[in-house]
Amino acid sequence: MGILWQVKSVGTHSFLPAAGIKVVCLEVDGRDLLGGSFPHRRGTWQLRSASQQAARMMKTTSPSFNLWESHSEKMASHKSKTGIKIHATKAAQESSPVDEYVTPGGYELEKILNRGSVAYTHVNEVWPNVYIGDEQTAKDKCNLKRLGITHILNAAEGTWNNVDTGAGYYGDMDMVYYGVVAEDVTTFNLSQYFFSAARFIEETLSNPQNKLLVHCVMGRSRSATLFLAYLMICENMTVVEAIEHAKSRRRIIPNWGFLKQLRELDVQLLEKQEEQKHGGEQLRGSVIASSF
Known part of the structure; x- marks a missing residue:
């Protein structure tokens, strides 16, 4: 037709x-x-995971996250690291680009x-x-x-x-x-x-x-x-x-x-x-x- x-x-x-x-x-x-x-074409459909952004940010910018640090050091820094993770996640969410569009x-x-x-x-x-x-x-x-x-x-x-x-x-x-x-x-x-x-x-x-x-x-x-x-x-x-x-x-x-x-x-x-x-x-x- x-x-x-x-x-x-x-x-x-x-x-x-x-x-x-x-x-x-x-x-x-x-x-x-x-x-x-x-x-x-403009894009507004945001699919990137904020947690992935945070993990990437912490891996590249936080030298204190050392997998080989001693058990006592881990225990001593547990509270401060928790705060860092929270702030890093929040920063990743705020800095995530909004123009990455996926159908x-x-x-x-x-x-x-x-x-x-x-x-x-x-x-x-x-x-x-x-x-x-x-x-x-x-x-x-x-x-x-x-x-x-x-x-x-x-x-x-x-x-x-x-x-x-x-x-x-x-x-x-x-x-x-x-x-x-x-x-x-x-x-x-x-x-x-x-x-x-x-x-x-x-x-x-x-x-x-x-x-x-x-x-x-x-x-x-x-x-x-x-x-x-x-x-x-x-x-x-x-x-x-x-x-x-x-x-x-x-x-x-x-x-x-x-x-x-x-x-x-x-x-x-x-x-x-x-x-x-x-x-x-x-x-x-x-x-x-x-x-x-």
């Missing part, structure tokens, strides 16, 4: 290669774009998701000019006009357990439509659309007058996953930061298969960053290629 990119031209603002085109269909595989360079496992990501969120509603603004919503929101033209939506990313294109709208549904509106044929099952490879969807979102937001609705059936799994990938690829967020941001604004529940794919994306982005650091390459603000 491929991406259906169907666009109703809205004038010179359209990013289509030629004006006057009503509908465009193409297939895109964004995985090939992974060869591009990636922006610096957490799927279980940890699920714990973050389940750690409280906002109440579920049909639609929420999750980023400036970006909304995540459900099928009801996508089909309510009056509400779309009220919100000022100009672009739609349907992460549930199709007929079975999906939202079968398409560009034709919005034929009487100035709407740019982008459909991804995806299933909300753990075995579905949604990652093949991470980069192409991120590019669509980025290009939409390049004009501050545009407003985007990203939706699926419930607006919690497929659409949320594509938005999280955008935050990671284009906004320099780690998977942890992206989830924390999104769930503070909408109740999202990506299935565990999608979480695994986001985790793999996080690992790839980190590896790419390390390659760039060692290679001395210039980091860019976006990994989206200029053209497919």
Whole structure:
């Protein structure tokens, strides 16, 4: 299955290669774009053991910790050494770097998701000019006009357990439509659309007058996953930061298969960053290629 990119031209603002085109269909595989360079990504996930830091500090800075000292010396210095250990451990905890990020496992990501969120509603603004919503929101033209939506990313294109709208549904509106044929099952490879969807979102937001609705059936799994990938690829967020941001604004529940794919994306982005650091390459603000 491929991406259906169907666009109703809205004038010179359209990013289509030629004006006057009503509908465009193409297939895109964004995985090939992974060869591009990636922006610096902040890290907040601290996994280094403070006790290991303390042990290392005491070994290198405390000459009194002599394994061969006499029994009487050990007894005499027991109290003072206890105090040294406590202070050394505390110092190690305080001096541990906070920017050493390691991608957490799927279980940890699920714990973050389940750690409280906002109440579920049909639609929420999750980023400036970006909304995540459900099928009801996508089909309510009056509400779309009220919100000022100009672009739609349907992460549930199709007929079975999906939202079968398409560009034709919005034929009487100035709407740019982008459909991804995806299933909300753990075995579905949604990652093949991470980069192409991120590019669509980025290009939409390049004009501050545009407003985007990203939706699926419930607006919690497929659409949320594509938005999280955008935050990671284009906004320099780690998977942890992206989830924390999104769930503070909408109740999202990506299935565990999608979480695994986001985790793999996080690992790839980190590896790419390390390659760039060692290679001395210039980091860019976006990994989206200029053209497919």
